[in-house]
Amino acid sequence: MSIEDLDTETDPKENYCYDYVDVLKLDSLVSRFCGLLEETAPTTYVSQDNDLYFKWNFFTGNTQRRGFSVVLTAFTEPANGVNCTSDSPGQDSLFLCDNGRCIDNRWRCDDRNNCGDASDEKGCR
Known part of the structure; x- marks a missing residue:
């Protein structure tokens, strides 16, 4: 949150x-x-x-x-067995935040701080 x-x-x-x-x-x-x-x-x-x-x-x-x-954003962390980098098969829909959280890629560049550290909004404009 x-x-x-x-x-x-x-x-x-x-x-x-x-x-x-x-x-x-x-x-x-x-x-x-x-x-x-x-x-x-x-x-x-x-x-x-x-x-x-x-x-x-x-x-x-x-x-x-x-x-x-x-x-409010649901996220997972790689420590939970999830690899959210785009080179992982089937993981193109996830974005790796700077703080290590994985969020849905659709939440990037939406003018909302979904990562909690605002890294999902960097370089959007």
């Missing part, structure tokens, strides 16, 4: 988030994102299984904030 945009209502004096996104596994809080993207670190999260939930909590007052945008 990569956060692409984050602009939520906060009160910096009180260190309080009116609007926020919770990332949960089952009922456990993994991470909370609020405020501005440039103030948030890290902006990616990797789940080791298929259970990941988002909870959008928002203040119903008058706000001019954009909210948030995330990219």
